[in-house]
Amino acid sequence: xxxxxxxxxxxxxxxxxxxxxxxxxxxxxxxxxxxxxxxxxxxxxxxxxxxxxxxxxxxxxxxxxxxxxxxxxxxxxxxxxxxxxxxxxxxxxxxxxxxxxxxxxxxxxxxxxxxxxxxxxxxxxxxxxxxxxxxxxxxxxxxxxxxxxxxxxxxxxxxxxxxxxxxxxxxxxxxxxxxxxxxxxxxxxxxxxxxxxxxxxxxxxxxxxxxxxxxxxxxxxxxxxxx
Amino acid sequence: xxxxxxxxxxxxxxxxxxxxxxxxxxxxxxxxxxxxxxxxxxxxxxxxxxxxxxxxxxxxxxxxxxxxxxxxxxxxxxxxxxxxxxxxxxxxxxxxxxxxxxxxxxxxxxxxxxxxxxxxxxxxxxxxxxxxxxxxxxxxxxxxxxxxxx
Numbered sequence: 001x002x003x004x005x006x007x008x009x010x011x012x013x014x015x016x017x018x019x020x021x022x023x024x025x026x027x028x029x030x031x032x033x034x035x036x037x038x039x040x041x042x043x044x045x046x047x048x049x050x051x052x053x054x055x056x057x058x059x060x061x062x063x064x065x066x067x068x069x070x071x072x073x074x075x076x077x078x079x080x081x082x083x084x085x086x087x088x089x090x091x092x093x094x095x096x097x098x099x100x101x102x103x104x105x106x107x108x109x110x111x112x113x114x115x116x117x118x119x120x121x122x123x124x125x126x127x128x129x130x131x132x133x134x135x136x137x138x139x140x141x142x143x144x145x146x147x148x149x150x151x152x153x154x155x156x157x158x159x160x161x162x163x164x165x166x167x168x169x170x171x172x173x174x175x176x177x178x179x180x181x182x183x184x185x186x187x188x189x190x191x192x193x194x195x196x197x198x199x200x201x202x203x204x205x206x207x208x209x210x211x212x213x214x215x216x217x218x219x220x221x222x223x224x225x226x227x
Numbered sequence: 228x229x230x231x232x233x234x235x236x237x238x239x240x241x242x243x244x245x246x247x248x249x250x251x252x253x254x255x256x257x258x259x260x261x262x263x264x265x266x267x268x269x270x271x272x273x274x275x276x277x278x279x280x281x282x283x284x285x286x287x288x289x290x291x292x293x294x295x296x297x298x299x300x301x302x303x304x305x306x307x308x309x310x311x312x313x314x315x316x317x318x319x320x321x322x323x324x325x326x327x328x329x330x331x332x333x334x335x336x337x338x339x340x341x342x343x344x345x346x347x348x349x350x351x352x353x354x355x356x357x358x359x360x361x362x363x364x365x366x367x368x369x370x371x372x373x374x375x376x377x
Contacts, residue, residue: 034319045319052323056330063334067341092279099271102311106264114257207311211304217275218300222282223293 044197051201055208058171062212065164066219073224075156082157082224085150087141091221094137095213098172101130102210109203115191124183127206131176138169161220168216171209178202267310274303 034041041049073082108123142162145151152162182199189195278299281287287295308314314323 034322041319049322049326053326056326059330060333060337063337067338070338070342071345088279088282095275099268099275102307103264103268106267106311107261110257110260110264113260204312207307210311211307214300214303214307218278218296222278222296226282226289226292 044200047197048200048204051204055204059212065167066215069160069164069220072156072160077155079155079158080150085145086221086225088221088225090137090141091217094134095217097130097134098210098213101127101134102207104130105203105206109200112196112199120186121183124179128176128179131172135169135172135176165216165220168209168212175206175209263310267306270306271303274299274306
């Protein structure tokens with residue numbers, strides 16, 4: 001509220017100086033759910049918050065892998081360096097696939113909100129295909145490197161590279177399985193509220209994986225290619 | 228109830244429709260939802276293209292390229308958070324924002340601290356010695372006696 005508001009707003013501030021939602025007589029911001037007299041938050045908010053905590057802990061785990069990669073990047077021993085093994089065209093393709101997959105997942109979430117079964121299943125199927133394409137490209141890249149003797153045991157740099165990128169790929173693979181599960185559950189059980197919440201958690205997971213991939217392609221592939 | 232209180236109440240009603248992560252829809256306004264995702268996709272594609280282009284072209288002064296890539300990456304993460312994960316400033320989102328802030332703090336400490344400490348140790352490492360000076364070296368390959376290059 002602006003400084004020129006009427007005295008009424010001043011009382012509201014006095015009743016709830018820190019906007020904690022515990023104002024007297026239901027004043028202040030208390031009408032918002034999860035804030036004092038606003039009552040508890042809807043279950044979807046609480047569930048999403050819990051899953052958000054999980055995602056953040058996952059991101060902290062990725063941060064330690066990023067840290068070890070950054071530290072071990074120079075320890076190439078007698079193996080190849082990053083610029084010698086990175087194929088940026090492949091990386092760009094992977095990035096495009098995962099980004100479009102994230103967008104398709106958003107469309108699936110909208111269809112879920114509108115309770116449109118066909119649109120939901122189609123959008124989820126598109127999400128799956130794009131995500132599977134990403135995993136396929138990454139598996140091919142890894143298989144090619146290992147076939148050329150450039151495996152994770154070659155040098156510290158390669159160990160940290162395979163751990164970081166492989167861990168992300170593993171997350172995407174698990175996400176693909178979860179995606180198929182949600183398609184089947186929505187199909188058989190319908191738009192039941194718990195199923196909808198579960199599917200929204202999947203959407204959070206999928207979008208979060210795209211955020212981690214932004215870090216991977218920027219720090220591992222792009223910054224690793226310029227030195 | 229004064230006029231200001233009523234205005235405040237209206238403001239709260241609007242805020243109550245703000246959504247937490249995982250909440251993709253508010254007022255069943257599909258068009259608005261699609262528009263949000265499209266804006267997010269367009270911004271993300273733009274930032275990705277900038278990142279890849281800056282590596283290939285020689286427009287930017289070479290030592291500044293890593294910094295530019297990092298800034299593009301952070302910006303794109305922000306775009307994803309806002310347009311895909313729907314992190315907002317609404318009351319429903321306060322807890323999520325606080326948790327995110329803690330997560331960011333942790334990531335910065337872990338990554339920044341590791342890089343700082345290890346580069347410091349590398350810089351203070353003993354200089355490279357000739358191979359003959361280490362007769363007890365049992366490793367088949369040449370041991371890494373030089374500081375790692377960063």
